[in-house]
Amino acid sequence: MPPLVNSTSLELNTTSFKQRKRLDSRIHEVNRVKIRYPCKIPVIVERSHREKVLPSLQKVKFLVPPEITMGQFVSMIRCRLSLPPSHSLCVMINERQMACLSMTMLEAYTGQRDQDGFLYVSYRSHEVFG
Amino acid sequence: MEEEEEREVVRVRVRKCEGILQPESRSFAVDPQITSLDVLQHILTRAFDLSGKNFGISYLGRDKQGHEIYLSLMSDWDLGTAFASASKPYLQLKLDIKPSEDSPLLEDWDIISPKDVIGTDLFFVDKRTLSAALPFTQSILSQVGRTISRMQQALSWTYGEDVKPFKPPLSDVEFHTFLNHEGQLSRPEELRLRIYHGGVEPSLRKVVWRYLLNVYPDGLTGQERMDYMKAKTREYYQLKSEWRERCSQEDLEFIQGNVMKDVLRTDRTHPYFSGSEDNPHLQALHDLLTTYAVTHPQVSYCQGMSDIASPILAVMDNEAHAFICFCGIMKRLEGNFRMDGECMSVKFAHLKLLLRYSDPEFNTYLMSRGADDLFFCYRWLLLELKREFAFEDALRMLEVMWSSLPPDPPEKEVELLGPPCAPGECLKNTRRRHMMRPDRGLSPEGEEAVSTNHVETEQEQSEMILEKTEPDGEQESTPVRCPMLKQASFGEFKCYAANDGRSSFDSEDLPLIPVLQVRQSTEEEDEERFWEQEPLIKPPDSLGVSKSMSNPSLTSCTPTSQSPTSLATTDPSEPTSAAKDEGESQLEAEQTAASSPAPISLPPPQEFGRGNPFMLFLCLSILLEHREQIMKQNMGYDELAMHFNRLVRRHNLNRVLHRAKALFADYLQSRVWDSEEGDEAAAESPATS
Numbered sequence: 005m006p007p008l009v010n011s012t013s014l015e016l017n018t019t020s021f022k023q024r025k026r027l028d029s030r031i032h033e034v035n036r037v038k039i040r041y042p043c044k045i046p047v048i049v050e051r052s053h054r055e056k057v058l059p060s061l062q063k064v065k066f067l068v069p070p071e072i073t074m075g076q077f078v079s080m081i082r083c084r085l086s087l088p089p090s091h092s093l094c095v096m097i098n099e100r101q102m103a104c105l106s107m108t109m110l111e112a113y114t115g116q117r118d119q120d121g122f123l124y125v126s127y128r129s130h131e132v133f134g
Numbered sequence: 135m136e137e138e139e140e141r142e143v144v145r146v147r148v149r150k151c152e153g154i155l156q157p158e159s160r161s162f163a164v165d166p167q168i169t170s171l172d173v174l175q176h177i178l179t180r181a182f183d184l185s186g187k188n189f190g191i192s193y194l195g196r197d198k199q200g201h202e203i204y205l206s207l208m209s210d211w212d213l214g215t216a217f218a219s220a221s222k223p224y225l226q227l228k229l230d231i232k233p234s235e236d237s238p239l240l241e242d243w244d245i246i247s248p249k250d251v252i253g254t255d256l257f258f259v260d261k262r263t264l265s266a267a268l269p270f271t272q273s274i275l276s277q278v279g280r281t282i283s284r285m286q287q288a289l290s291w292t293y294g295e296d297v298k299p300f301k302p303p304l305s306d307v308e309f310h311t312f313l314n315h316e317g318q319l320s321r322p323e324e325l326r327l328r329i330y331h332g333g334v335e336p337s338l339r340k341v342v343w344r345y346l347l348n349v350y351p352d353g354l355t356g357q358e359r360m361d362y363m364k365a366k367t368r369e370y371y372q373l374k375s376e377w378r379e380r381c382s383q384e385d386l387e388f389i390q391g392n393v394m395k396d397v398l399r400t401d402r403t404h405p406y407f408s409g410s411e412d413n414p415h416l417q418a419l420h421d422l423l424t425t426y427a428v429t430h431p432q433v434s435y436c437q438g439m440s441d442i443a444s445p446i447l448a449v450m451d452n453e454a455h456a457f458i459c460f461c462g463i464m465k466r467l468e469g470n471f472r473m474d475g476e477c478m479s480v481k482f483a484h485l486k487l488l489l490r491y492s493d494p495e496f497n498t499y500l501m502s503r504g505a506d507d508l509f510f511c512y513r514w515l516l517l518e519l520k521r522e523f524a525f526e527d528a529l530r531m532l533e534v535m536w537s538s539l540p541p542d543p544p545e546k547e548v549e550l551l552g553p554p555c556a557p558g559e560c561l562k563n564t565r566r567r568h569m570m571r572p573d574r575g576l577s578p579e580g581e582e583a584v585s586t587n588h589v590e591t592e593q594e595q596s597e598m599i600l601e602k603t604e605p606d607g608e609q610e611s612t613p614v615r616c617p618m619l620k621q622a623s624f625g626e627f628k629c630y631a632a633n634d635g636r637s638s639f640d641s642e643d644l645p646l647i648p649v650l651q652v653r654q655s656t657e658e659e660d661e662e663r664f665w666e667q668e669p670l671i672k673p674p675d676s677l678g679v680s681k682s683m684s685n686p687s688l689t690s691c692t693p694t695s696q697s698p699t700s701l702a703t704t705d706p707s708e709p710t711s712a713a714k715d716e717g718e719s720q721l722e723a724e725q726t727a728a729s730s731p732a733p734i735s736l737p738p739p740q741e742f743g744r745g746n747p748f749m750l751f752l753c754l755s756i757l758l759e760h761r762e763q764i765m766k767q768n769m770g771y772d773e774l775a776m777h778f779n780r781l782v783r784r785h786n787l788n789r790v791l792h793r794a795k796a797l798f799a800d801y802l803q804s805r806v807w808d809s810e811e812g813d814e815a816a817a818e819s820p821a822t823s
Contacts, residue, residue, distance in 0.1 A: 037243065044245070063244040072246075080246060083302065089788075 021048045021064055027120055034121035037067065045070050045113045045123060049081060052099065052128035059085055068109050075105035081127060092130030099126050142167070143360050144217055145224035150182050150189075152231035158182065161224070162315065163356050166217040168306065168341060171210045176307045178229060181315060187231055194226035195219060204228050301332030309338060317356025319345060322541040329537035330795075333530045339449045346536040347446075347462035352543045362547070367454040369550055374425050381428045389427045389435050393420050396440040404525045406448040418453040419443060422460060430552030433464070436471040441517045445529055461548050466539075469744065470516050477744055481515045482508060484736075484743050488750050489757065491734045492797065496761050503770050510775040514753050518746070522756065527787035531752070534791060538748035538798070736801065748798055755793040756785055 022030075034046050044067035051060050061084055068077060078095050087093060095103045097116045103125070104112075117123045147161040160181045164174070178184065178191070192204040193216045207213055207227070216225060308328070314320045325345065334342045344350060350359055377386055397420045401407045407415055423443055427435035442463060447456040469477030485508055490497045500506040513521060518535065520528050736742060743750040760777065769777060 041245070061244075063242055065243045067243055067245040069246060077246075084244075 020050055020053065021122075022124075030120040030122065038121075041067050043070065044068060045109050046121065047077075047109070047113075047123045047125055049125045049127065052096065052126040055128035057129050058087075058091075058093070058127065061085065070108065070110035070113070072109055073105065074103045074107045074109065074112060077109060077125075078103065078105065093127055094130045095125060095127045098124050143357065144169075144221045146227060147224050148178060148181065148227040148229060150229040150231065163317070165341075165356070165360075166214075166221070168338070169213070170306065171207070171213050173306050173310060174213065176310055178227075180310075182229065184229075184231070189232060190230045192228045192230070193220055194228070301328070303333045303335045304329055304338060304342065305335050306338055309342060313356075317359070318353050319350075322352075322543070326537040326539075326541060330534055334533050336526075336529070339529065339533065340451070343446070343449055343533065343536075344455075344459060344462075345541075346533060347459045348465070348542045348544060349458055349462045349548050350543060351546060363455065363458070366458045366548065366550065370425070370454040370457050373429050373550060374421060377424065377428050381431075386424075386428065390420070390424055392437075393423045393427065393435055393440070396437055397423065400440040401444045401448070401525060404444075404448065406451075407444065415447065418456070419447050422447065422453055422457040425457060426460060426464070429550065430464075430468070431555040432552060433468045433471055438513075438516050439464075439471060441520050442467065445520065445525070445532060448525075449529065458548055458550065461550050462544075465549075466542075466745070467518070478512075478515060480744050481750070482511075485511060485515065485750050485753055487734060488736060488742075488754055491736055492754060493758065493761070496757070496765070499765055500774075503774065505771045505774050510778045511753055511757075514756070515749070518749050519752050519756075521782055522785050523787050524783050527785075528783075531787055531791065535746070535748050535752065539746060739802065747801070748794065751794040751798040751801065752790060754797060755790045758793065759785070759790060 025033075037044075037046055047066040047068050048064055049061055049066055050064050051058060061081070074095070078093065081095065082093055085093075097103050097112060098118070101116070109123075113123045142165060143163050144166050145161065145163050147159065150158045150160075162177065162181065164177070169177075174191070178189070191207040193207050193212075194202055195205045195216065196219075197203045197205075205212070205216075207216060220226075304325075309325075312319060312321055312325045312328075319325065322345065325342075329342070329346070344363075350362065354362060381389070397416050398411060400419070407413060407419070419440065423435060423439055426439070426443075427433075443456065443460050446459045446463070447453070450456040450459060470481075486497075486506065489500075489506075489508070497506060500508070519531060522528075523531050739747045756778075760781075764774060764777065767773070
C-alpha cells in the first residue's frame, strides 16, 4: 500500500479516498480517531472527479466540530483552497446531494454518513449558475 | 489591581522525561492571558525540539488530600486551573514523550477547532496548516535583508510571487515563531511583512499592536516587556494626577471641554463605546486624550485625535496601555495636528503628485472640475483613513498600514511627555487652537501660502493681537460667530442634521443651503473665510495672489474660490455648467503655466507621504475605486465631496487593500524615486522649500 500520509496532489487527483483504502482500514481509522477525538466528526473532503479548475486540498481528512454549520465548513474549505470571493464553489455530500448550508455538521453526519463512519464531501466549481 | 498584576506573568519550569534518557529541564515565563494549550504545546515543542513527537503534559498540583501529584493537562480548562492554582511560585510541568508509533495517524488530519471558525470573519485558519505553511513563508522571508529599502523590496517582491491575495491573519502560534526562546522579538521586519500580508487575529492585536506602534525598545525579553509596561503605566497615572500642576485651571477646562465634545461622538456605534454617556470607556478615552494634551502643550488637543485613539483603546482595553501606544503613534502623526499644517500640505502635495502620476486622465477630469485640490481627502490624510472603513475593517487596515512602515522602536523608551511650550506661548496656543484643525495645508491658495501665513501667525502671537480685521484674526473670530460650523467635524453630517433639521444629503436634488454648508464643513476655515468676505473671487490676502500668479500649481485657487458663488447664484440642478467653464479656463491656465511636460516621478518611500507612502496608495485606491462612477456621472466638485462623505465607514476594505498593495508594489519595484527628478519632486513640496 502506498504511503498515504504525504500523498501528493497527483495521487489525489487520480484516485479517491475510498478507492485508495479498503473498507476495514477505513473503519479502523475512524475508530482510532474517535478514541482520540470523541467530540469531532471525521469528514473526507475531496475534489469532484470531474473538476478541472479548482486545486486539490493538501489534506483530505478533516476533524470538524459538530456544532459548526455546513456554511462555515464551506467557507473553511474556500479558505484552504485560497479561493477569491468571486470564484464559485459547490459542495456536495456523497457526490450527489447539494449541501444545505444551514445544516450543522452533526445533522449532516447523522443523516448522510457512509457505512465506514466518514462523511464524504466533494467540491467543484459551480457549473449551473456560473 | 494587585492580583491582576501578579497574573500577568507565570513562570514555568518544565522537565522532559523520555524513556531512559536523562531528563532535561527548561524554564520560561508566559502570559496566562494569552497562553492557550495550543500555544503552550507550541512553546514546548520548540523549547525541546519535539517536532513530530507525541507528548503528554502534566502539571504538579495537589490532590484532595493536599499531596503533590502530577495532573494531566489536556485542555485549555486544565491549563486555566493550573495557572490559577499551581502557578506559585512557578508552574512545574512534566513532559512525557510517548513512543511515536501512533503519531503519523494524525498528521494527515486537518483538525478544525470551533475557534477557527468563529472569530475570524473571512479567513478560517487551522493552526496546523498554518504552522505547516510556515517554513515556506520563512524561506521567502529568509531572503529579506535587514535594511528598510530591502524590506520594501520584499514587500513588493513577495507580493508579486504570491498568487493568493491575502494570507490568513497572524495567529498566536505563528506569532510565537517570531520570538526567540527568551521572548525577544527576533525578526521585527519579517513580523511586519507577515502582518502586511494578512493582518493580525483580533485576539492577538493587544500584543502585536504594541510592536507595530513602536512602544517597545529593541530586544526586550518577555519579562522585561512586562516590567516596562508596568513602569510606563505607573508613569502614566503619575502624569494623569498632575494635570493641575501642568496646566492652569482655565486651560484645563478648555481642553477637557473640547475633548469631551469629541469623545461623545467618536465611534459611539461600536459596542465598546456605546451606551449611555457614563460608559467608563468614554471616560478613559477622555482622560487619555486630556493627559496627552496637557503633557504635550506644543500639540495640545486637536479634533481628530479621538479617532486615532479610539481604536487603540478599544483594542488595548486598558487606559494606560492605550495612552502609551497613543504616544507611540503620535510621535509619527503629531505633525498632522500641528497648527502650521505643513505636514498636511506635504501629504496633499504628494497625493496630488501620485494621482497625476498614476492616472493622468482622472487627474485631468478632476482638474476640469476644479477638484484636483483633493480637499475631500482631507479627513483621509488626517486620520490615515481610519474613518473611511467600518470599525473592524479599520482595525485591519490600520495594522496593515502600520506594518508597511519600517520598525522604529524607541531607543530607550517611549516618551510620554512632550517638549514644553516656549514660555508665554502655552496659553495663547491652546486658546488660539480652539477647535480648529490645522488649516493652512488645505488653503485654496495652495501649499506655498503656508509658510508665509505661518510667519504671520507667529508674529501675531508674539504681539498678542487678535484683530478681527486681519486674515488670521478673521479665522479666530469665526468660531465665535458661527460656532455650529466650527464644531461640526469634517464630513460629519449628522451634526448638521441635528442642528438645522435638513438632513437630506442623500437625496439627489439638494436644497441650496445644505450644499453650501457641506462645502464649508469639508473645506475648512479658509473656505469659510470666503463666506465672511464680500469679494469672493479675490483671495483674502495679496500674498496669495502674487504667489498664485507666479506658481503654476496654484491655479486651483480661482475656481475653488469661485465655485460657491456660482452655486449660490445658479440653479442647484445644473451646478456643473458653471464649474465646467471655470474648469476649462483653469485648465488652460494650468496648461500655459505648466513649465515642462517632463514625466513625473515620485519621492522616495522614506519621504513619500511624510514617511507613510502606503497610506497614499490606499487613498489612491479609494479614488480609483470610484473613478468610473465619478466620471460617468460627471460629478462636480460638491457632488464629489458629498459622494465620498456618504461613503464614510463604507469602503470595501478588501478591494481597496488589494489594489493599494498592487499599486504600492509597482511603485516600490519601479524605483522611480531613484532618479534625480524624484528629488526634485520632493523638493517642490513646501516642506523642503
